[in-house]
Amino acid sequence: MRCLITGAAGFIGSHLAERLLAEGHEVCGIDAFTDCYPRQIKERNIEGISASNRFDFIEGDLLRLPLVALLDGVDWVFHLAAQAGVRQGWGNEFVRYIDANVLATQRLLEAAVRAGNVRRFICASSSSVYGEAACLPVNEAAPLRPVSPYGVTKVATEQLCMLYHRNCGLPVVILRYFTVYGPRQRPDMAFYRFCSALINQQPALVYGDGLQTRDVTYVDDVVEANLLAATVPAAVGRAFNIAGGAQVSIRDVLGLLEEMSGTPLPVKFLDEQRGEARNTFADISQANYVLGFSPRVGLREGLQRELDYVISYARSLTSRPYLGWPYGSISQLLGERGDDR
Numbered sequence: 001m002r003c004l005i006t007g008a009a010g011f012i013g014s015h016l017a018e019r020l021l022a023e024g025h026e027v028c029g030i031d032a033f034t035d036c037y038p039r040q041i042k043e044r045n046i047e048g049i050s051a052s053n054r055f056d057f058i059e060g061d062l063l064r065l066p067l068v069a070l071l072d073g074v075d076w077v078f079h080l081a082a083q084a085g086v087r088q089g090w091g092n093e094f095v096r097y098i099d100a101n102v103l104a105t106q107r108l109l110e111a112a113v114r115a116g117n118v119r120r121f122i123c124a125s126s127s128s129v130y131g132e133a134a135c136l137p138v139n140e141a142a143p144l145r146p147v148s149p150y151g152v153t154k155v156a157t158e159q160l161c162m163l164y165h166r167n168c169g170l171p172v173v174i175l176r177y178f179t180v181y182g183p184r185q186r187p188d189m190a191f192y193r194f195c196s197a198l199i200n201q202q203p204a205l206v207y208g209d210g211l212q213t214r215d216v217t218y219v220d221d222v223v224e225a226n227l228l229a230a231t232v233p234a235a236v237g238r239a240f241n242i243a244g245g246a247q248v249s250i251r252d253v254l255g256l257l258e259e260m261s262g263t264p265l266p267v268k269f270l271d272e273q274r275g276e277a278r279n280t281f282a283d284i285s286q287a288n289y290v291l292g293f294s295p296r297v298g299l300r301e302g303l304q305r306e307l308d309y310v311i312s313y314a315r316s317l318t319s320r321p322y323l324g325w326p327y328g329s330i331s332q333l334l335g336e337r338g339d340d341r
Contacts, residue, residue: 007081014045062104067111089149101153139283148275178243182219183309195310203268210251218297243282
């Protein structure tokens with residue numbers, strides 16, 4: 001299949017591109033390299049696949065690229081590009097979310113209809129569409145009541161997708177991700193920040209009391225869900241929760257990092273931030289029944305992989321020899337000073 005991935009140099013997009021290439025597909029990746037985090041991180045994400053003769057990469061903004069031409073011959077579209085972040089988007093920042101999440105999606109949907117050859121359009125959504133769900137675990141029929149500007153734009157994105165499905169026959173599938181983590185996670189996300197604080201011997205910054213809970217999903221499981229959404233006929237025209245299927249508190253995650261590393265991780269609690277749901281927990285029975293989706297990577301295994309990645313990335317920023325993990329202390333891995341770079 002010929003596949004197009006928006007946000008291909010990002011966290012989930014780069015993993016998805018690797019999987020599709022490994023299975024023999026052709027991939028065209030698009031990324032705008034927005035300034036939400038350093039460009040070199042995204043460039044590193046796609047280093048391993050850039051040399052493939054089945055991977056084409058285009059740097060550009062979905063609001064300006066010739067999308068109809070780019071979609072010519074494309075079978076599967078995986079729309080992952082978005083302006084993320086539930087704490088941002090208030091005030092003047094909201095226009096960035098409208099542009100990147102709503103207008104860009106509408107333009108891509110319109111181009112897919114005009115191209116006339118797209119067999120499946122998979123759109124990444126978020127648990128943020130539910131806001132503070134009245135009943136947990138939340139299923140796909142629950143009211144969509146976002147508590148952040150980001151969540152509002154994801155609801156709009158979903159509604160646009162369904163409009164183009166119902167009115168134009170575009171074979172759309174919506175996947176609502178619940179707190180995705182793993183190697184290459186965005187550096188502003190909690191698990192990455194906690195791992196970084198650990199190896200730099202700094203306090204982990206936690207918004208609120210740390211008792212809030214999340215249903216967390218390892219990135220490989222999200223990639224698997226995308227492939228299932230592209231191939232299962234009964235998925236078309238539906239939205240699915242994609243999650244790990246178990247709740248964990250932020251304090252539990254911090255304790256697990258301490259246990260795995262053998263290193264204390266002090267915590268600094270900050271004021272709660274507006275735009276965040278207190279608890280998330282997904283009912284994934286529909287994804288299991290229709291898609292055959294079942295999460296395979298548990299929290300301990302997934303968190304260990306992310307910690308190993310963050311350590312590896314930190315090492316790549318230094319010239320010090322590798323001392324091995326889990327041998328020695330975190331400070332030894334990065335030099336005598338935890339912040340040594």
